[in-house]
Amino acid sequence: MDPDQQAMATPAAAAAGKPLYKRILVPTDGSDVSAVAEHAAIEFARAHGSEIVTLSVAQSYPAYAAAEASMAVDPNLDNDALRAWAERNVRRVSAAAATAGVACTPVTVFSHSPSDAILDGARDHGCDLIFMGSHGRRGLSRLLAGSETQKVLAEADVPVMVFRPRAGGG
DSSP states (O other): OOHHHHHTSSHHHHHTTOOSOSEEEEEOOSSHHHHHHHHHHHHHHHHHTOEEEEEEEEEOOOOEEOTTSSSEEOGGGGHHHHHHHHHHHHHHHHHHHHHHTOOEEEEEEEESOHHHHHHHHHHHTTOSEEEEEOOOOOHHHHHHHOOHHHHHHHHOSSOEEEEOOOTTTO
16 A cells, blocks of 8 residues: 555545544664664655654663672663663654654653563554564574564554565665
C-alpha cells in the first residue's frame, strides 16, 4: 500500500482531514540501521501530517562483582556518558525532523530493557504507532543478541511498523 492509500485507509480520518497516526514513536539506538529508519519515519510523518516522539534508551546494567578480582564493578558510574549518548541520538533525530518541518519531542530514559522502555514511551506519550528499525538478524545471531523489535511486536498495544534497510546500505 503506498502512502496515499494508507492515508485514506480510514475513511473517517481522511474525511475529517486528520492524520491516520497523530503521534509516532521513533526509537533510536544510534546505529546505522536506526538512522535509516529514523529518516523513513520522518518522511512518513511529514507525508501524513503526524508528529513524532523520538526515544533513546540509556541502557544501564546492574552492578556485578568481578569473579577474578576482589572488586565490584558498577556500570552506573558511566550514567553521565550513557545519558549524553542517548541525548545526542534524540537531538540528531529532532534536528532532522525540524528540517523536514515535523514536530518532534525528544525523550531519553534509563532502562535495563530497551523494549520495555519503548512500550512505556509509546503509552506515556500517547503514541498511536511505533516506527522502528530492525537489523534483521536470523538464526543463532538473533538468539544470542535477542530481538528488541520482536519483543515490541509481541507486546505493543499499538501498530508497529518495522523498517529494514535493503541489503547494501539503504
